[in-house]
Amino acid sequence: MPAPSAAGGPTWTKWLVVAAPYLWLLVFFLAPFFIIAKISLSMTAIAMPPYVPVFDSLSSLGEKLGELSFENYLWLADDPLYWRSYLSSLRIAFISTAMLLLIGYPIAYAMARAPKSVRPTLLMLVILPFWTSFLIRVYAWIGILKPEGLLTVALQALGLLGPTEQVQIMNTETAVFIGIVYSYLPFMILPLYAALEKLDGTLLEAASDLGCPPMKAFWVITWPLSLPGVIAGCFLCFIPIMGEFVIPDLLGGSDTLMIGKTLWNEFFSNRDWPVSSAVAVVLLLILVVPIMIFQNVQRKV
């Protein structure tokens, strides 16, 4: 037996098992978040690290509370760059999640309806891209989408583009959408597939038997029963897309605003840790609030 049971007996071990995930969250989520929140409430300084620390020790907590500065948050509200970045991120995340659902659902549906023997292969193919680094795959898209890239060559070869014409996709929002949809598709397909694969085929037979044509049966049986997968897939995509930084940076132009990119600039180019921390805290709030509302609704159902 491992050490914990030898040290504390059965009740101890039980508690340790229960405590492990909480401990993990405390160390790797709550504590870092607290540090970020703390930085976001301090003032910028030309120093190392580049901010004036607030409440270093508990003893001076009372008097130091007065030093807390919400200036960074006011700054976020003042400068249109930030709220335009947030809105733009929300918009891009919404549109790409919708596109992912539109593309992912038929794929997942076809996979779930495929003969049992080929399903593992199809599943493997969906997961296969993960075997290559995400960054390399996004770089590969540059090679495809750039004006003199593979797409132009292919379209010219097919005669769809004149020999002097080139595709103008690189550094536009379209390129960002292509990159996001490509990168996140497995995260949409997998939960959808899991939900659709569980669906009992006799339910559709029963619906048909009771007079329901197949198209309608899809909307009254298949769709509502796949909703848990739809919701899981949408959250799994929407949340990371919201904070996406690499794809807009590599494929998007200077006019593609996304909050992840703004945050990166604030942190590395401006070296303004307090403001970038505030940006991160607000981003988290934007994401946490709808998740909590959603979970509340789920519990009531």
Added chain:
Amino acid sequence: MSKSVGPVKRTFAPWLDPNAKAYIRFENVTKKFGDFTAVDNLSIDIYEREFFSLLGPSGCGKTTLMRMLAGFDEPTTGRILLDGNDLAGVPPYRRPVNMMFQSYALFPHMSVADNIAFGLKQDGMPKPDIAARVAEMLKLVKLEKFASRKPHQLSGGQRQRVALARALAKRPKVLLLDEPLGALDKKLREETQFELMDIQYELGLTFLIVTHDQEEAMTMSDRIAVMDLGRMVQVATPAEIYEQPNSRYVADFIGDINILEGTVAGLEGPVAKVSSAGLDKPIVTEHAGTAKSGDTVWFAIRPEKVRISLDPPADPALNVVSGEVWDIGYLGDVSVYRVKLPNGAIMKSTLANVTRLVERPIGWDDKAYLSWPRDAGLLLTS
């Protein structure tokens, strides 16, 4: 084991009437899945208001036959007619046939009432009418209090009732039941069998039921079709199937039976003498069937028609064999005696335990006599 023929509910035998019109007609229907022939050139007429059972081991084609009638599978060749109309190419959602699925197939995201209303909504029935019909169905299956529950909040028996109510709600011309009571325990199953019969009689429906449970088929059916390898081996009333099986397969499939192989030594009209290896005297039976002199035949007799005694019976008209009591099975209501004949064959005799016998007069290793009248058994030629 005592096997009753089932209550005779009414004089209903349209299959004997040459002028009766078939309601469901399978015409030379064959269904192949790849190389496998699930249904093999099968023809059968089923009549209006009939309770028709398809009985057979798994893989005999009974479920395929039902699925073709529901429209989930199309016959490879042959025709299926419903009330004179060819069903070829009619999709399941346009057939006036409803099915109660073996797994019930209740919609998990809908309440009991919504499940029952589903078929009615598809027909565009006005809302107040739907509500009235759903209430009526809930009352029929005694689930009024459970209307707003979801299927996962119900017991197995309740789910089965919802499935039945949903299938009945549209008042289909034909109700198909695929192993409807398979998931229920014995007591509940027996109760439900009688409820199903009442419902069928009250609503005047035609029921086609698939089952592998012979008791269930015996209890409920007007006619039973015993199937094997995609064919109907025998189609007859429960009593006929039991008392006059047409082959060893049917005789053996329904109930318990003793089968002795022999050859026809003499034939006088329907009375045959059968000599069987190792028996001193030939067996005399009044039901020779189609057997001819010299044929190899199988004499079949149900264990409850064989009397067991310690002394030889006096009546010279009886068939008598003697043997050694090999095994006794006590089942409460009856005891089964397995007697080893001189030729090594085992013959069974069941005796109803009409008194509270603590001490059995017949014990292990006793020499016992088995006897039966001439009309108790019959000859099978296949």
